[in-house]
Amino acid sequence: MTLAIDQGRRALLRGRRSAPTPPLRPPWSLEESLFTQHCTRCGDCIDVCETAILVKGDGGFPTVDFARGECTFCQGCLSHCETGALNAAITPPWNIKAGINAQCLTQQQVVCRSCADLCETRAIRFDPLAGGVASPRIEADQCTGCGACVSVCPSHAINLSNPEHPTDPDQGAPHHARTR
Ligand code: SF4
Ligand code: SF4
Ligand code: SF4
Incomplete structure (x- = not known):
């Protein structure tokens, strides 16, 4: 019985550990599933990012690459996103x-x-x-x-x-x- 419980717990922990981590999206992004529904992959946020930390990620969706620099919270991405994938009502801009x-x-x-x-x-x-x-x-x-x-x-x-x-x-x- 104990063995069964231990194996069950291990499986649970394995399951938790292997859960995919959502990509890091631009600040003010909707929750991941809503973000990918709304984002048209137009690339406008990438083009206007003043520190060039936004890059095209998997599927052409924008992601953040901090190896390139920092976010100044200039709101350039936010103000150029016309689809609502980035939303000014979201505060703080991210929780990372x-x-x-x-x-x-x-x-x-x-x-x-x-x-x-x-x-x-x-x-x-x-x-x-x-x-x-x-x-x-x-x-x-x-x-x-x-x-x-x-x-x-x-x-x-x-x-x-x-x-x-x-x-x-x-x-x-x-x-x-x-x-x-
Ligand atoms: S707030 Fe400005 S610096 Fe930060 S990701 Fe958006 S455009 Fe780039
Ligand atoms: S610790 Fe936080 S606030 Fe300070 S530089 Fe790093 S990311 Fe920015
Ligand atoms: S500006 Fe908005 S819709 Fe266009 S790629 Fe960026 S987040 Fe997606």
């Missing part, structure tokens, strides 16, 4: 938060604060650590999900995800984010 994984240089006792230097909202904190190298942590409440910290990280340790769709832990999960 930064997370820092074990590739962070501080985990190898290398001093680095590149991410914190770029974070305008001061969401990245370093707690003093006696006798060691302090590691960054994210204050989730202060993270806007702008992505500015992603491309400056020399060890590619930062990613952004929706806490409701966390990265697979086996793929280097973000250390999310203590909330106060």
